[in-house]
Amino acid sequence: MTTTVEFQVNGKPVSVAPLDEETPLLDVLRNELGLMGTRFGCGLEQCGCCMVLIDGAPEKCCAKPVWSVAGKQVTTVEGMGNAEAPHPLQQAFLDEQAGQCGYCLSGILISAKALLDANPKPTRAEIAAALDGNICRCGTHVRILRAVDKAAAVMRGERA
Amino acid sequence: MNAPLPAFLESNPRLDRWIAFPAPGQVTVLTGRVELGQGVLTAMAQIAADELDVDLARITVRSGDTDVTPNEGYTSGSHSIQAGGIAMRQACADIRALYLAQAAVVLGCNADALSVRDGGILRDGASTGLDYWSLSGAVDLAVKATGAGRPKAVADFTRIGESHARLDLPGKVFGAPVFIHDMRLDGMVHARVVRQPNRGATIGAIDEAAIRRAAKGPVEFVRQGNFLAIIGGDETAVERAGGAAPAHVQWNDVETPVAAQQEASWLLQRPAVDRTLGDPEPADAQGRERFEATFTRGYLAHASISPSCGLALFKDGHLTVWTHCQGVYPLRAALAKILPVTAENMTVVHVPGSGCYGHNGADDASADAAIIAMQKPGVPVRVRWRREEEFVFEPKSASMVVTVRALLDTDGKPVDWTQEIWSGTHMNRPGGGGNLLGALALPNPPPEPPPADVPEANGGGATRNGVPLYAIPATRMIHHLIPDTPIRTSSLRGLGAVPNVFAIESCLDDLAARAGQDPVAYRLSITSDPRARATIEKVAAMANWQADAPGGTGRGRGIGFARYKNRAAYSAVVVELDVDEDIRLARIWCATDAGLVINPDGAINQLEGGIVQAASWVLKEQVRFDSDAASGLSSFDWDTYPVLKFSEVPEIDVELINTKDDVPLGVGEASSGPTAAAIGNAVSHALGLRIHDLPLTRERIMAALLQD
Ligand code: FES
Numbered sequence: 001m002t003t004t005v006e007f008q009v010n011g012k013p014v015s016v017a018p019l020d021e022e023t024p025l026l027d028v029l030r031n032e033l034g035l036m037g038t039r040f041g042c043g044l045e046q047c048g049c050c051m052v053l054i055d056g057a058p059e060k061c062c063a064k065p066v067w068s069v070a071g072k073q074v075t076t077v078e079g080m081g082n083a084e085a086p087h088p089l090q091q092a093f094l095d096e097q098a099g100q101c102g103y104c105l106s107g108i109l110i111s112a113k114a115l116l117d118a119n120p121k122p123t124r125a126e127i128a129a130a131l132d133g134n135i136c137r138c139g140t141h142v143r144i145l146r147a148v149d150k151a152a153a154v155m156r157g158e159r160a
Numbered sequence: 161m162n163a164p165l166p167a168f169l170e171s172n173p174r175l176d177r178w179i180a181f182p183a184p185g186q187v188t189v190l191t192g193r194v195e196l197g198q199g200v201l202t203a204m205a206q207i208a209a210d211e212l213d214v215d216l217a218r219i220t221v222r223s224g225d226t227d228v229t230p231n232e233g234y235t236s237g238s239h240s241i242q243a244g245g246i247a248m249r250q251a252c253a254d255i256r257a258l259y260l261a262q263a264a265v266v267l268g269c270n271a272d273a274l275s276v277r278d279g280g281i282l283r284d285g286a287s288t289g290l291d292y293w294s295l296s297g298a299v300d301l302a303v304k305a306t307g308a309g310r311p312k313a314v315a316d317f318t319r320i321g322e323s324h325a326r327l328d329l330p331g332k333v334f335g336a337p338v339f340i341h342d343m344r345l346d347g348m349v350h351a352r353v354v355r356q357p358n359r360g361a362t363i364g365a366i367d368e369a370a371i372r373r374a375a376k377g378p379v380e381f382v383r384q385g386n387f388l389a390i391i392g393g394d395e396t397a398v399e400r401a402g403g404a405a406p407a408h409v410q411w412n413d414v415e416t417p418v419a420a421q422q423e424a425s426w427l428l429q430r431p432a433v434d435r436t437l438g439d440p441e442p443a444d445a446q447g448r449e450r451f452e453a454t455f456t457r458g459y460l461a462h463a464s465i466s467p468s469c470g471l472a473l474f475k476d477g478h479l480t481v482w483t484h485c486q487g488v489y490p491l492r493a494a495l496a497k498i499l500p501v502t503a504e505n506m507t508v509v510h511v512p513g514s515g516c517y518g519h520n521g522a523d524d525a526s527a528d529a530a531i532i533a534m535q536k537p538g539v540p541v542r543v544r545w546r547r548e549e550e551f552v553f554e555p556k557s558a559s560m561v562v563t564v565r566a567l568l569d570t571d572g573k574p575v576d577w578t579q580e581i582w583s584g585t586h587m588n589r590p591g592g593g594g595n596l597l598g599a600l601a602l603p604n605p606p607p608e609p610p611p612a613d614v615p616e617a618n619g620g621g622a623t624r625n626g627v628p629l630y631a632i633p634a635t636r637m638i639h640h641l642i643p644d645t646p647i648r649t650s651s652l653r654g655l656g657a658v659p660n661v662f663a664i665e666s667c668l669d670d671l672a673a674r675a676g677q678d679p680v681a682y683r684l685s686i687t688s689d690p691r692a693r694a695t696i697e698k699v700a701a702m703a704n705w706q707a708d709a710p711g712g713t714g715r716g717r718g719i720g721f722a723r724y725k726n727r728a729a730y731s732a733v734v735v736e737l738d739v740d741e742d743i744r745l746a747r748i749w750c751a752t753d754a755g756l757v758i759n760p761d762g763a764i765n766q767l768e769g770g771i772v773q774a775a776s777w778v779l780k781e782q783v784r785f786d787s788d789a790a791s792g793l794s795s796f797d798w799d800t801y802p803v804l805k806f807s808e809v810p811e812i813d814v815e816l817i818n819t820k821d822d823v824p825l826g827v828g829e830a831s832s833g834p835t836a837a838a839i840g841n842a843v844s845h846a847l848g849l850r851i852h853d854l855p856l857t858r859e860r861i862m863a864a865l866l867q868d
């Protein structure tokens with residue numbers, strides 16, 4: 001018996017046939033759709049490496065059954081931008097060299113995007129609070145906070 | 161007479177092991193250093209670009225591949241630039257000289273008239289039409305380095321010393337499949353290991369049916385002795401099976417840690433290998449004032465953000481292993497000891513993982529993959545540890561007890577210093593294979609390695625930074641290496657330096673208080689090394705240090721200083737914080753003298769990371785034991801082993817000084833010890849009393865306040 005689930009990923013409709021309906025969305029993204037940008041860190045909804053947007057809301061997808069996103073819009077880091085057309089957040093992370101190993105960055109970029117979509121002018125404390133569901137073990141926090149602040153200013157048209 | 165070659169060039173003298181010109185306009189830099197998130201490959205590219213005089217854009221870096229790159233041992237100990245960078249500089253200088261000599265022959269001129277610009281050969285500044293690539297047929301790089309090429313003077317650098325953007329960062333920001341975890345090979349199976357709880361434990365019974373039910377998909381068992389793994393083509397099923405398996409496999413002869421072993425003080429009563437290093441005990445301590453204090457720190461986890469991962473393929477008698485470990489050659493040597501394949505028939509390739517900060521589960525995960533691959537010829541095997549597996553089975557940083565005993569002169573300055581250290585080892589790398597977890601479960605496991613710690617020549621393990629850098633007439637270390645610890649321990653960023661610097665710098669603040677002096681002024685009064693002075697003075701200026709800031713108010717500020725390994729970078733840190741029940745970091749400043757810096761922004765990034773990680777260790781981290789937990793550890797995920805969060809990280813200012821010195825000093829671990837010490841001193845200043853045990857938890861603060 002195969003299950004198929006249909007939803008949208010980065011604006012494109014997909015139809016997937018996972019092991020079963022309980023298969024985590026993360027496994028489907030990585031192993032079935034080949035979207036490796038969303039990373040596995042814990043599988044326990046604790047670290048934020050697997051953060052995606054589901055209908056615009058940031059959610060950890062390592063323990064989220066794929067059935068629960070049927071008919072929904074999923075956005076991954078690959079959907080934010082690319083080298084030719086980077087999202088202002090991605091550009092700001094490069095400008096500020098906000099990364100060490102970089103393993104945490106996909107999830108952090110997604111959490112930051114959700115924040116800026118809702119709050120275009122967050123304070124440092126608001127940015128930090130929005131990222132508290134993401135762990136960065138390398139200690140890149142200060143740069144990441146600076147990069148999000150910069151991207152917000154760019155998106156408001158206050159900085160180039 | 162040429163100067164002696166740098167050590168890694170001496171041991172890997174063939175120049176074609178360092179640089180290749182594979183196609184017109186292209187340069188390949190080969191390095192045994194591996195990217196661990198520290199930006200080393202970018203730094204190596206900058207070094208090669210400068211010494212060869214080619215544009216950075218022409219350079220591709222290949223790193224950590226036993227088929228092609230030099231053997232530089234481990235990428236560890238903040239050694240990459242200090243040792244590996246020097247070797248790369250000399251190799252490139254030799255290569256440049258060989259090409260210029262060949263161009264001189266072709267042009268019939270003196271090589272002194274020639275120079276290089278972006279790979280093209282110039283004669284008296286004008287193009288000759290020759291370049292590295294057109295001359296490549298005539299220049300043989302399969303020759304030994306001679307040291308005949310002269311590396312550039314610091315003043316002539318154009319790329320070294322620039323904050324070049326990290327070459328690897330774009331892929332990480334755009335979600336490219338850049339990590340070993342993202343590798344997918346044709347026909348690959350996923351695997352999870354059912355871990356042997358400890359050396360000597362044997363499998364009693366396996367309820368395969370229960371595990372298959374949990375998988376809800378096809379899985380297969382692979383077993384060799386007490387090594388048991390679950391494999392299958394669908395990772396979801398394999399992960400489910402791997403998560404369920406521990407409950408359905410019964411082991412005999414299980415030994416797990418018990419709660420009583422959790423604190424470092426447990427070490428004090430254990431059998432130890434003892435030694436004393438340094439000056440003899442003072443013959444006459446009569447009449448001297450004495451000072452004594454004891455500090456402890458519990459076990460720490462590396463807690464890499466991603467669990468370890470390794471891939472392997474055994475095909476046509478050749479084993480290929482992909483790993484994110486710190487040393488591909490040592491891993492190959494260890495695998496050759498435990499598997500029926502010789503090193504000649506094995507290739508070990510580094511692929512980046514998440515930051516490791518030392519010896520985590522990376523080597524073990526690749527050994528797991530290799531063991532399974534040997535059972536499944538022709539099938540690529542990918543092992544990814546589970547989160548809990550990483551926390552429970554990665555090697556931990558040893559817990560430590562450090563007692564300081566000092567004799568003081570009439571001004572309250574130390575004239576004799578004893579640092580007595582109790583610790584498990586900080587060195588348990590794969591070596592002879594006896595430290596690869598999977599190997600311990602195989603039939604005829606390799607013998608337990610004899611107890612040893614990192615030799616002093618490499619900076620010491622538990623003894624690292626055990627000697628204060630201050631001007632003290634006599635110092636010694638008494639080192640008790642505890643061979644038998646309840647959990648496996650190995651290197652974590654800084655090794656023993658963090659507890660040692662925490663102890664030394666805590667004592668200095670207490671000694672300053674006894675002498676009625678300000679902590680900064682007191683330190684300067686016993687500092688003779690001018691670079692140390694400059695570093696301390698710089699951070700005090702950055703932080704606008706106030707000598708008379710009142711203590712015991714709940715707001716505190718503290719300083720910490722060390723020169724990493726007493727021979728790498730100098731780093732001083734000032735921390736400002738508030739304490740009520742909890743500690744809130746308000747601001748951190750750091751000044752560092754790392755000598756010649758290849759990539760200043762990269763170095764600052766490393767120093768910031770070291771500060772945040774050390775703050776996390778000091779405020780939150782300790783691996784906790786629980787006799788009732790199946791593994792004996794109650795720290796097994798991010799809820800039970802919390803680390804510093806974004807909202808807990810303050811603004812941090814880092815400044816580099818003396819960057820144009822001509823010798824680079826390793827920087828990656830320099831800020832950790834000083835940060836730990838500065839936090840301890842700031843807490844002590846805020847509370848008006850000292851807490852000697854790390855981490856500085858709420859329970860410890862409350863207990864200290866109640867006792868006061
Ligand atoms: S992998 Fe999903 S939260 Fe850690």
Ligand code: FES
Nearest residue numbers: 102104136137138
């Ligand atoms: S950069 Fe390594 S975990 Fe964040």
